[in-house]
Amino acid sequence: MSDEFKIEIVNPEKSFLSKEDVNEVVVPAFEGEMGILKDHISIISFLKPGIVTIQAKSGEEKYYVEDGIIEFKNNTLSILTSYILNLKDIEKNKLQELLKNAEEESNKPEISDQLKYLADQKVETLKSIN
């Protein structure tokens, strides 16, 4: 028996990725990292900035996301995100730029607690990629 399920990542511009042979996905859910395997209960959650790791038959892939919503249902995982980058293709300058923006945001004085938390997460994740 196979324990593979389907994943779909879409962003507003296009359908970003679609795979049928996924064994495990680890997503940075808002309340902590969450691993999803086949036959997981139907779930809806949203993401904080972090790394999505996809373990597939064809290999492991990592993506950086800034936000998103995930829905798991009938062994299909849908991830909706407005900003996603494949870690493999990410360029150093781009990374630096993102990091700088994120740091600026988290240092703003009038920012709300939730936004501050998200911005800090972003900084941390980006630093860890570096």
Place this chain on the structure above:
Amino acid sequence: MASLDDLKKRITSVKSTQKITKAMKMVAAAKLKRAQDSAEKGRPYSEKMNNIILNLSSGISDKETAPKLLSGSGKEQIHLCVVMTSDRGLCGGFNANIIKKAKSYFTKLNKEGKELKIITVGSKGNDQLKRVYGNKIIDNISFKNSKNANYFDAEKVGKIIIEKFHKEEFDICTIFYNQFKNVITQIPQAQQIIPLNTKSDDQNNSEDNYEFEPDEDEILSNLLPKNISTQIFKAMLENSASEQGARMSAMDNATRNAGEMVDKLTIEYNRSRQAAITKELIEIISGAESL
């Protein structure tokens, strides 16, 4: 009757107009392909988003505590209308159709005694609406500088709308845009985005039992602002495909009309040329006869 010279000038001028419209048609056709592609690619996102929200809102038991973006402010007095048009003209009835739809809605609101506020997206709509509804327009957003519709622009508009909602500047928000059906048909749409209309199709989500993490309310309050940006982005994509489609068919018509006009003018030109020759001949012959 115009002289031969005048006719000749008119023929050349019509011909050069035809050249321009033909070029515009081809440019529009190329852009249409791209706009259509991105409109189609953008659909899964907004559809999924909609599904998730429908699932979520059916899971909410207590409508009273639901986020305001979903349940509304409890009033229906102030209407905000976001009219989305293009920044450029020469696209047939594209802008006029949206404006017409919006205006009939405005009149309806007026009759019901509701208060009206307008945000225009795209400069053409602003130009047309400010004559009659100038004092109602509270904001005008234009993306002349961005080449294609992109999500960040949509997010900007979304943020403005949400901010105004939280300040309780309006109760109900409706967006107006053209839905792209095919090159010749674009359907002007009025879509209510605040409060969200969740009644549209509730047959497919009743038996799903979802686990929510964190709870429904928190997810919803995070998701709903995103949904507004997404809906606006969808409208922008549909609009840009419609705009190019409308421009293409308008320019196609213009090219054809110019062709017909050239034909007509050429016939007239030839006829008057021949008339002149005949006249000269008659003059020569009668001159010879009288001798």
